Amino acid sequence: MSDIDILFEKNRQWAEAIKESDPDFFLQLSKQQNPDYLWIGCSDSRVPSNQITGLLPGDIFVHRNIANVVDISDINCLSVIQYAVEALGIKHIIVCGHYGCGGVKAAMEKKDHGLIDKWLEHIRKVYLKHRDEIDSIGDESLKINRLCELNVVEQVRHVCSTDIVRKAWDSGKELAVHGLIYGLENGILHDLGISKTSPSGV
Numbered sequence: 001m002s003d004i005d006i007l008f009e010k011n012r013q014w015a016e017a018i019k020e021s022d023p024d025f026f027l028q029l030s031k032q033q034n035p036d037y038l039w040i041g042c043s044d045s046r047v048p049s050n051q052i053t054g055l056l057p058g059d060i061f062v063h064r065n066i067a068n069v070v071d072i073s074d075i076n077c078l079s080v081i082q083y084a085v086e087a088l089g090i091k092h093i094i095v096c097g098h099y100g101c102g103g104v105k106a107a108m109e110k111k112d113h114g115l116i117d118k119w120l121e122h123i124r125k126v127y128l129k130h131r132d133e134i135d136s137i138g139d140e141s142l143k144i145n146r147l148c149e150l151n152v153v154e155q156v157r158h159v160c161s162t163d164i165v166r167k168a169w170d171s172g173k174e175l176a177v178h179g180l181i182y183g184l185e186n187g188i189l190h191d192l193g194i195s196k197t198s199p200s201g202v
């Protein structure tokens with residue numbers, strides 16, 4: 001079976017399995033989506049939002065890019081946040097990083113990666129902001145992992161500083177922004193304990 005045929009075969013099996021447990025699942029979901037969560041995560045194939053949270057189609061609105069960056073001039077990311085908050089009325093925005101992130105690792109390297117270096121500049125800024133702390137860590141992979149955490153902290157701050165989120169809070173909407181990090185080695189999500197439900201301290 002070809003690589004592409006595998007996708008169709010797996011898809012048929014998957015749809016059948018869902019229909020077996022809930023015959024109306026797809027019909028109901030085709031009428032509307034009503035997710036509670038917006039997930040902003042890394043594009044890494046090992047961190048698929050629905051699978052690692054055990055949630056079904058319709059449960060999470062998703063934006064992914066290399067190293068889960070929220071750049072406040074990125075019209076793509078901002079449009080996703082706006083639609084999720086204003087049209088879908090999601091209650092939780094989750095920025096999820098992961099340990100061992102290749103994007104974060106590349107941002108700390110001095111070599112040329114081509115076009116992608118423009119994107120990695122976002123991570124490099126986080127590194128420069130926390131340079132003293134990161135450089136004080138001896139072990140290279142621990143250094144990267146700490147930057148993975150600090151990157152989530154910074155991106156949560158960016159989400160909270162968008163007009164979209166501020167407007168939602170000002171109008172009294174129930175909206176929380178969370179920072180999570182995922183362990184590739186054990187499949188476990190960790191809460192970084194930086195959740196925000198109001199503009200205070202942002």
Ligand code: CO
Pocket residue numbers: 042043044066067068098100101102103104
């Ligand atoms: Co990554």
